[in-house]
Amino acid sequence: GQNIDQPTEMTATEGAIVQINCTYQTSGFNGLFWYQQHAGEAPTFLSYNVLDGLEEKGRFSSFLSRSKGYSYLLLKELQMKDSASYLCAVMDSNYQLIWGAGTKLIIKP
């Protein structure tokens, strides 16, 4: 079966760095997405990786290792507004998105 695993909840301190991991087992691979979802709001796109390596976008970076079925989202200089759920999703061989359950990130002052 297809499976996406990510931690349920993480806590970090304002100004610090946090890494949210995602491991996947899917039938085929056509890219991995990270979305941010604030409570009660729609998910919004953060990043897309299809090749191995690190993609940096401001305070956020996303890493992919296809051979290990592994990705992480790195958030630097954490701000209170980064408190949200972070969703990992993999596009399979049929170009369908398989979603993880999301990681709730709590930022403390």
Add this chain to the structure above:
Amino acid sequence: DVKVTQSSRYLVKRTGEKVFLECVQDMDHENMFWYRQDPGLGLRLIYFSYDVKMKEKGDIPEGYSVSREKKERFSLILESASTNQTSMYLCASSRTGDINEQYFGPGTRLTVT
């Protein structure tokens, strides 16, 4: 600015009622999707559409149907609502292309009593 809108943010219906959830996108996207989101579970795909009048079943289509008569509008229908359909329903759209990033509407929280 990219926009996906959904007809209601909150809806309360009774068991057995027919429920219509509407979604409209203004980006001329070919693809539209309906998901439900429940605590502790990832987004689960109910139905999707790659073109007008075209629909495909997702992972959990039972108890639902859809309609896409116009490119910008994708409707989700619960023929006879049941309590286990109480959930957050999210509509999304994307264009056909390299990245296929999906844009989401604000969601409809449906409660079936």
